[in-house]
Amino acid sequence: MSRPRLLALLLAFATLVVFLPVGRFDFVNYDDPAYVTENTVVKNGLTFEGFVWAFAGFHAANWHPLTWLSHMADCSLFGANPAAHHFVNVLFHAANTALLFVLLFRLTGKIWPAALVAALFAWHPLHVESVAWVSERKDVLSAFFALLALLGYERFVAESTVQGHKSKLFFIASLICFAFSLLAKPMFVTLPCLMLLLDFWPLARLRGAIFESQIFRKRLIEKIPFLVLVIPLSVVTCLAQRQAMATLEHVPFAVRVENALLAYAGYLGKIFWPLKLACLYPLASVPVAAALASASGLAAVSVMAWRWRRECPYILVGWFWFLGTLVPVIGLVQVGEQAMADRYSYFPAAGIFIAAIFGGWDLANRHPVVKKLFLPLAALAVGGCVALTEFQLQFWRSDETLFAHAIAVTRNNEIAHLNLGVVYEKEGRLDEAMREYRAALAVNPRREHTHNNIADLLDLTGHPQEALVEYAVALNLNPGSVSAHLNLGTLHIELGQFPQAAAEFAEAARLDPADARVPYESGKLLLKLGRDDEAVAALRRALELDKNNFKMLAYTARVLAADASGGIRDGATALALANRANDLTGGSQPLVWDALGMACAENHDFTNAIASVQRAIEVAEAAQVRDTGPLKTRLALYQGSQPWRESFHATNAPGGR
Secondary structure: OOHHHHHHHHHHHHHHHHOHHHHHOOOOOOOHHHHHHOOHHHHOOOOHHHHHHHHHOOEOOEOOHHHHHHHHHHHHHHOOOHHHHHHHHHHHHHHHHHHHHHHHHHHHOOHHHHHHHHHHHHHOHHHHHHHHOHHHHHHHHHHHHHHHHHHHHHHHHHHHHOOOOOHHHHHHHHHHHHHHHHHHOHHHHHHHHHHHHHHHOOOOOOOOOHHHOHHHHHHHHHOHHHHHHHHHHHHHHHHHOHHHHHOOOOOOHHHHHHHHHHHHHHHHHHHHOOOOOOOOEEOOOOOHHHHHHHHHHHHHHHHHHHHOOOOOHHHHHHHHHHHHHHHHHOOOOOOOOEEEOHHHHOOOHHHHHHHHHHHHHHHHHHOHHHHHHHHHHHHHHHHHHHHHHHHHHHHHOOHHHHHHHHHHHOOOOHHHHHHHHHHHHHOOOHHHHHHHHHHHHHHOOOOHHHHHHHHHHHHHOOOHHHHHHHHHHHHHHOOOOHHHHHHHHHHHHHOOOHHHHHHHHHHHHHHOOOOOHHHHHHHHHHHHOOOHHHHHHHHHHHHHHOOOOHHHHHHHHHHHHHEOOOOOOOHHHHHHHHHHHHHHHOOOOHHHHHHHHHHHHHOOOHHHHHHHHHHHHHHHHHOOOOOOHHHHHHHHHHHOOOOOOEOOOOOOOOOOO
């Protein structure tokens, strides 16, 4: 085996070892529910329906169908095993490391500088977020295809130089890989510009007065097929992200420019001194002086890189690799509420590594003193990166460690407080949850979602009147919030205030007739009012709008299987709905097994009714659900060949036969 191939394999293997801890990590509640754990289409695995879903619509404020298909493939192969999903990310990162090494070695012919750049890329702590976060599959996947596209481009150039017959094939292969990269994440729209940089160095395809030469125009025309792919993808991406961008319309463009300038400095700082890394850096006002200082620094480095372009071309290429590939995510078009994000530096940081390592290597070859220091300093940098990566990895092991660390290393991190509150609430640590919600409210008292969470928690802890106040504040802040109207309507139902609940649901329906939650909650209210036929019609309407919502499927199945009045029972439909819900959840939800048991009992299939409720009990106990008494009550009924009956009317207590 040749030395370059051996080095590529060693780099990839070492990367797998460094990231071994992710095998013990769970999913996190930051985007992972939308991408995997609560996405029923993805959890169904690779299906024709899922393929159409991935390409035909915008999901999670993005259009990246190849990323969705990769998550579906994971679910087909591994189910909901988080370790496997994490390791697929690691495998892509290890492959990217090897590909970057091979690319740089082929471009420059210098094996050790290429290996050092790849090692820094592989083990830098800034890249932990892209690798250890399942939802960031799009980072490692898009970079994988982008690197393949660059390798194809390098082979195209090599074949063109010797007038090889394979040059067109390599060009087409590069173009296809570029398209795949954009389908995984549209961040690589700047790749054609990066190809032009590589034409300057190390490919040496540009000469003389670069921007005035005929050669430059020729190289630019050569990139037109790549640019043709960029334009429609950019339009689709803007359409997909318009909702996320609309939430930040209040951020003036001048503020975004100031933040972008400071973010460039922030990324540079974290590349050279990667401490206090967080999953979210809150967007805050930027002092004009700081923005101007950052702009001056960026301009000064850019000017120096240009002046040294002949003596040190790697500095020009590395610097503009960094600047250019960050443009799509630097914040000029603001999507999300982060000032910057570690994941955005995944590919751009390689430019800084190239400038630093090839610059140091060149300097070492010119000065004996530097030569003696270069390798020890490089080894120290790589070793330090490995140690800091292991340190940073530990914070991704759970939701609590992730958000608690973000709060510890940043200031006024409202979103981290809010997410940590959700973690505590799910764990039943209600006082701590309320503390975090109040902390988030102190940072930003005008976020509707925070008031909603506080209201939900107040209602849960027996303070419905105070919860009415918080819901009212949420609606004041955003009168167009469907969620706030639905939450307030649900609280009115708990208080027996049915007309007020109906009014809230009616307003929610007016605001968004296509929201499945509206007919679903309205159906539950109509059941309480004894208007059973209307209720079933509303529930069916909800399922038409959201046919993959397992909770709605299971609840409707329960109503059709167990309604005490008998007028709306429909055992066959109940069984079909419950089976669909169970297929969607992969048998992981006790409430679905419970509904399936009711449906089987309604169809006089007590053998499967018993098996279903027993499975419900097993799954509930495995999930440490404390109260399985109702399930055991139903088990006893089915063992006596009796179906379960309950009244959904407000005037009758549920339960009994």
